[in-house]
Amino acid sequence: MVSLNLDTPELAATYDVVGHRQFSHGKLLIQDLGVRYGQRVLDVGAGTGLLAAYVASIVGPQGKVVAIDPLPLRVELAGKKASEVEAHVGRAEDLSAYPASSFDVVYLNSVIHWIADKPKVLSEAWRVLKPGGKLGFTTAAKEKPHDVERLRVLALEQTGLSERAQVSSGIPHRVSADEVRALFAAGGFQAKQVLIRTIVDYQQSAEDVHRASLSSSFGNSHLAGLSSDERERVHRVFDAELEKRRDAQGIRLERYLIFAVAEKPVVS
Numbered sequence: 718m719v720s721l722n723l724d725t726p727e728l729a730a731t732y733d734v735v736g737h738r739q740f741s742h743g744k745l746l747i748q749d750l751g752v753r754y755g756q757r758v759l760d761v762g763a764g765t766g767l768l769a770a771y772v773a774s775i776v777g778p779q780g781k782v783v784a785i786d787p788l789p790l791r792v793e794l795a796g797k798k799a800s801e802v803e804a805h806v807g808r809a810e811d812l813s814a815y816p817a818s819s820f821d822v823v824y825l826n827s828v829i830h831w832i833a834d835k836p837k838v839l840s841e842a843w844r845v846l847k848p849g850g851k852l853g854f855t856t857a858a859k860e861k862p863h864d865v866e867r868l869r870v871l872a873l874e875q876t877g878l879s880e881r882a883q884v885s886s887g888i889p890h891r892v893s894a895d896e897v898r899a900l901f902a903a904g905g906f907q908a909k910q911v912l913i914r915t916i917v918d919y920q921q922s923a924e925d926v927h928r929a930s931l932s933s934s935f936g937n938s939h940l941a942g943l944s945s946d947e948r949e950r951v952h953r954v955f956d957a958e959l960e961k962r963r964d965a966q967g968i969r970l971e972r973y974l975i976f977a978v979a980e981k982p983v984v985s
């Protein structure tokens with residue numbers, strides 16, 4: 718179960734720094750969506766608002782960016798980041814604060830794999846999108862787990878603790894590209910793009926990997942339920958595996974993300 722009650726000021730502040738990874742692939746999503754001057758955009762699960770601030774610079778004063786997230790500490794940071802972004806506490810499953818047909822673009826960058834009820838997310842997005850408006854998201858591909866996730870599973874297996882760890886893969890509600898296509902079709906959207914991109918990150922230390930992971934998962938640890946001794950055993954195996962991936966630039970880790978874009982048809 719994903720908890721939205723584990724965030725701390727330290728985790729939020731850390732995410733504001735390490736979230737540049739999500740920011741850089743988020744810019745690709747914004748490009749895929751073709752966001753342009755004057756548009757009204759809703760960033761759902763905006764975190765500390767790095768990407769929302771970037772989008773505000775594209776839509777300009779004639780446009781509007783609303784950024785929502787369930788974590789108040791991150792919304793506070795998003796609100797401070799760019800005065801042009803309107804930041805509010807809110808959830809993808811309930812967009813009732815916004816009128817029907819009020820946005821040109823709705824996007825979720827690295828968010829939807831945290832949410833169990835995806836049909837609800839799509840139906841809410843559908844309602845607030847104008848006809849011809851676009852929904853886009855990036856999400857961890859179920860069919861191809863990130864390097865970090867594979868190493869976590871390996872470390873849990875090698876220590877015999879897989880059964881006891883709460884979310885052994887680290888990301889609880891992943892979907893495959895085929896499932897995304899099916900979700901779009903069921904929600905009445907016209908799929909424009911569903912593809913998997915490989916993203917390469919470099920981290921300088923195992924500690925950096927842990928910090929990035931815990932702040933990105935707002936305190937939900939894949940090792941929840943284990944004692945501190947057991948965690949240490951898992952970390953030892955995991956950290957040794959990370960070191961095997963070190964090259965001249967640092968620890969090389971691949972992520973596999975679905976980039977999905979769909980349109981709400983003008984006539985449904």
Ligand SMILES: C[S@@+](CC[C@H](N)C(=O)[O-])C[C@H]1O[C@@H](n2cnc3c(N)ncnc32)[C@H](O)[C@@H]1O
Nearest residue numbers: 736739762763764788808809826827828831933
């Ligand atoms: C990895 S962060 C991504 C933040 C941001 N989109 C970015 O690109 O940096 C995941 C975000 O999803 C948000 N989230 C989790 N459950 C959510 C939900 N039900 N509705 C909206 N956002 C949610 C979290 O609060 C967190 O800020």
